[in-house]
Amino acid sequence: MKKMNTLVSSIAIACAFFGGSVHFASAAECSGTIRVLAQPRDGLTLLEKYKDEFAKLSGGADFKIDYLNENDRRAKTKADASTIGKYNVYYVDEANVALFASSGWLAPLQNYYPKDYDYADFDPGRQKVATYDGKVWFAPLTGGGxxxxxxxxxxxxxxxxxxxxxxxxxxxxxxxxxxxxxxxxxxxxxxxxxxxxxxxxxxxxxxxxxxxxxxxxxxxxxxxxxxxxxxxxxxxxxxxxxxxxxxxxxxxxxxxxxxxxxxxxxxxxxxxxxxxxxxxxxxxxxxxxxxxxxxxxGYGHGLAIGAKANKDEAAKQCAGLFIGWATSKENEQRRLAEGQFSELNRTSVMTSKTFADMYGxxxxxxxxxxxxxxxxxxxxxxxxxxxxxxxxxxxxxxxxxxxxxxxxxxxxxxxxxxxxxxxxx
CATH class of the missing domain: 3.40.190.10 (Periplasmic binding protein-like II)
Incomplete structure (x- = not known):
């Protein structure tokens, strides 16, 4: 992946304290399994092919995605996020982000989303929908205007x-x-x-x-x-x-x-x-x-950091790293190559030569x-x-x-x- 060496070096250095700026957990702290609750999307299924890549990036972490249909996903996400917090990462959408954010069930994404993954590259409309009360809560997987x-x-x-x-x-x-x-x-x-x-x-x-x-x-x-x-x-x-x-x-x-x-x-x-x-x-x-x-x-669905399952800053950083990787330019380029049009969210991808060659x-x-x-x-x-x-x-x-x-x-x-x-x- 782009800037892999930079990211791995950053991950290997644990900061002495968290002062509001983004920093990454050590490789050892990212060695567990990141649990994700989502609804079926081809772009998420595609990630399964690259688990070794994420393990190398994170210093040994794995991820497991549980899939439910939209209505069941919404119900289970609400139940889990408000009580036991079994999942580190939730799939959320514009219809429930206000409830989840205002209830304290999510952590503000940009505190933990790696800067190297360039959140500003997402389509401006998707960014607006992911924002509530002045803060960004999810990274887009699908959406549009x-x-x-x-x-x-x-x-x-x-x-x-x-x-x-x-x-x-x-x-x-x-x-x-x-x-x-x-x-x-x-x-x-x-x-x-x-x-x-x-x-x-x-x-x-x-x-x-x-x-x-x-x-x-x-x-x-x-x-x-x-x-x-x-x-x-x-x-x-x-x-x-x-x-x-x-x-x-x-x-x-x-x-x-x-x-x-x-x-x-x-x-x-x-x-x-x-x-x-x-x-x-x-x-x-x-x-x-x-x-x-x-x-x-504007509407959008994407990945957000659960507040309960990620009990400390290190866990939130690992969840943020997974979300950054899952929604990266590189993975979006893979979705483009697979013809997954509805799961393209980045301006750089939608204005690329590859996109133009495929769609005009x-x-x-x-x-x-x-x-x-x-x-x-x-x-x-x-x-x-x-x-x-x-x-x-x-x-x-x-x-x-x-x-x-x-x-x-x-x-x-x-x-x-x-x-x-x-x-x-």
């Missing part, structure tokens, strides 16, 4: 340039909508849920200047939320069939099957759209950042550009899923027409939020 993906052939035939503003996007969606030919202007998510319809609605809300709270007072029933909802509902008139009650799978499936002209979705979409085995439009797509003023919906330079540039406008759109709170899911129900009712009063729905949500905050105090 939003990209506008479009059918070049359809835009060219209609004489439309890729939209740069939301007004241009709405106009293009209307013009490109040809249901009699099986082509729809766009595809959205109508299915209820904080990670479904609300996730796709939030870039409109934040782009129009909305915010969730002013201190502890909910303030999302104003003009920004109303305008965001009106715009979202307007676009649904031109959305592919099935998307009114569908989620990610339905929206992305409609695009890759050739039914959709333009789509704004999370960046892993691109890997699917470019896969000729599953996409009918692999040779016809272009990419750009979301049209202004939309913000990209235009995609690398689009990803770099969208990283600059990616934002944390959701409320960073342990109570976010409750609030987001409640709005998801109301929003689905507005999309399907069983509810028509936008402002009334938002006022109802505001009241729910006040009760939610009061219960949490």
């Amino acid at each position: 939003d990209l506008m993906v479009y059918r070049k052939d359809l835009l060219e035939a209609a004489g439309i340039q890729p939209p740069k503003t939301l007004d241009e996007y709405v106009a293009a969606v209307k013009k490109l909508n040809q249901p009699d030919k099986g082509i729809y202007g766009t595809a959205l998510r109508g299915q209820r849920g904080s990670g479904a319809n609300v996730w796709r609605w939030m870039p409109f809300f934040k782009g129009f200047g909305g915010q969730w709270f002013d201190g502890k007072t909910p303030v999302f029933d104003g003009d920004a939320a109303v305008k965001a909802t009106q715009t979202y509902l307007e676009l649904f008139k031109y959305s592919a069939p099935g998307s009114q009650t569908g989620g990610w799978d339905e929206a992305v499936g409609a695009f890759t099957s050739g039914q959709v002209a333009m789509l704004i979705e999370s960046t892993p979409l691109v890997g699917m759209a470019l896969d000729k085995k599953s996409s009918q439009v692999a040779d016809k797509i272009g990419y750009a950042p979301p049209p202004t003023p939309l913000t990209g919906g 330079a235009a995609l690398g540039q689009a990803l770099a550009d969208t990283g600059k406008v990616t934002a944390v759109n959701f409320w960073q709170s342990a109570q976010w899923p409750d609030l987001g899911d409640r709005w998801g129900i109301i929003l689905e009712e507005l999309i399907t027409g069983t509810r028509t009063d936008i402002k009334g729905g938002l006022d109802e949500l505001n009241g729910f939020a006040k009760d939610l905050v009061a219960r949490g105090q």
Whole structure:
């Protein structure tokens, strides 16, 4: 690995005290097994091939990764982190980092993440999502923002340039909508849920200047939320069939099957759209950042240091060393070589010649550009899923027409939020 000698030398020198700067434990202190609780990811499985490399780097340490599906992983991580602390490293995501950090179940990552592994190289959007209360809590394994993906052939035939503003996007969606030919202007998510319809609605809300709270007072029933909802509902008139009650799978499936002209979705979409085995439009797509003023919906999953299992500074340093190695440029280059598109997180990798040769330079540039406008759109709170899911129900009712009063729905949500905050105090 790059800078192996430097790292090994650093590890071999134990500091007399911990004064806030990063230092590494001695090789002997890293000779045990680092236990990791995660959900299945190809990038983590790939690490198993290089256990000898990590052992050499750390002075003899091993690692063992236990895998659970997403829901079970979240439940077990919460139970373990809050009680016995069996695991040194946890796989966490944007939905639970606020709870874990505020509860003291994690150690701040950058106190122990080796500087040689260059945390600043991660995509800016991933860094934002990994940050809570001014501190970084995990190193990204997967994540993204939003990209506008479009059918070049359809835009060219209609004489439309890729939209740069939301007004241009709405106009293009209307013009490109040809249901009699099986082509729809766009595809959205109508299915209820904080990670479904609300996730796709939030870039409109934040782009129009909305915010969730002013201190502890909910303030999302104003003009920004109303305008965001009106715009979202307007676009649904031109959305592919099935998307009114569908989620990610339905929206992305409609695009890759050739039914959709333009789509704004999370960046892993691109890997699917470019896969000729599953996409009918692999040779016809272009990419750009979301049209202004939309913000990209930032999300991320990654590795964090458990506070309970790592009972002293030496143990935390070893956990940090494992995380640094697991998310290093070298291991990300290995994931790139394996075609693991959704597990690329580093700017240096996504703008590399190897990436350009595999996916095209235009995609690398689009990803770099969208990283600059990616934002944390959701409320960073342990109570976010409750609030987001409640709005998801109301929003689905507005999309399907069983509810028509936008402002009334938002006022109802505001009241729910006040009760939610009061219960949490």
